[in-house]
Amino acid sequence: MTESGTAPRLGALRATYTARRPPWAGYVVGGVLLFGGGTPLLVALLIAGTGPLPVLAFAIVYAGYTWMLVDRVKLARxxxxxxxxxxxxxxxVTLGGGNVHAFDWDTVLVHQDVLHSRKNGITTSSHVYTLIGTDGVACTIGDSGRTSSSxxxxxxxxxxxxxxxxxxxxxxxxxxxxxxxxIGRVLEEVANGRRLAFNTIALGLHGVEHKGRSLPWGRVGELRVVNGRFHVKEDGRRLPAMxxxxxxxxNFPVFYTVAKRLHEATRRS
Structure with a gap:
């Protein structure tokens, strides 16, 4: 178990979620169709001497399916x-093999990566969350097809x-x-004059900073989220300054709440 917490001190249990099981039936059917039907066709092409391109195409398909199957096996483990x-x-978070990682709400850093896509009138969502404890142990959970940055x-x-x-x-x-x-603690720290960094972006009483650029709250025209990106617009400019x-x-909701309050307070003053 990581240093960042133990279950007893985390209080009462509110909810439990189990691991999602891969759709093995679909993979088995796909494998039977691919190898059972494709292999005789490949042999026929080799006998007919059709050249290397069809063989290469089959090899790529076989390799891709094998890689996907291996990835599913790892996920199942x-x-x-x-x-x-x-x-x-x-x-x-309890993982296969009994590895356990615990995180306190008041100290954990959470990166949320939620992607929404729409196809044929149906909206699907992919969820990836990375939880980072005070000991530096990060655990990424969610859609294994997309992994959050390390x-x-x-x-x-x-x-x-x-x-x-x-x-x-x-x-x-x-x-x-x-x-x-x-949120309460962060607001208090900022009110006491602390500059707080949230990965590559930071904020404080006087403004917001990103990649070496500092923008005072008085020059910030708007803060908004557009297509999964946080935009800081400067007064008098069309393109986002950040x-x-x-x-x-x-902890984006914490960051966003504090940023909005600081911006609004400056606008009112």
Whole structure:
């Protein structure tokens, strides 16, 4: 178990989510169709001497399917016995093999990467969350097809977790719990004059900073989120002065709430 917390001190258990199981039936059927039907055709092409291109095409298809199957097997191993427990004061991620990582709501850094896509009138969502404890252990959970960046600040060890059922429930629940636990403290720290860094972007009483550029709150025209990116617009300019992926800002609701309050306070003064 990581240094960042233990289940007993995290309080009462609120919800538990188990690992999502890969659709093995579909992969088995696909493998039978691919290898059972494709192999005789490949042999026929080799006998007919059609050249290297058809053989190369089959090889690429076979390799791609094999890679996908191996990835699913790895996912199933990570998910065996895995569970996500949300407690009153934190979360516990149990992975395959009994590895346990615990995170306190009042200290954890959470990077949220939620992608919505629409096809044939149907909207699907992909959820990836990276939780970073005070000990530098980061655990990424959610859609294994997309992995969150390991280049976030504060990471010493990066662990790839499992896919858990109902991410549209546990994801917002984690974000809400972190916000409830941290917003008050962060507001107090900023009011006392502290400059707070959220990965590559920072804020304080006097303004917001990103990639070496500082913009006073008095020159900020608007703060908004557009297509998963946080935009800071400067008065008198059309293009954003700062453009940062929401997924790159830890505890984004905390950051956004504090930034909005500081901006609004300056506008009123």
């Amino acid at each position: 990570r998910g065996k016995g895995a569970r996500l427990d949300l407690h009153e004061r934190g979360a516990v 280049r976030y600040a504060g990471i010493v060890t990066h662990v790839k977790g499992a896919e858990f059922t109902e991410p549209e429930q546990w994801g917002p629940a984690i974000v809400q719990a972190v916000g409830d636990a941290q 453009d940062v992926p929401v997924s790159a800002i830890p």
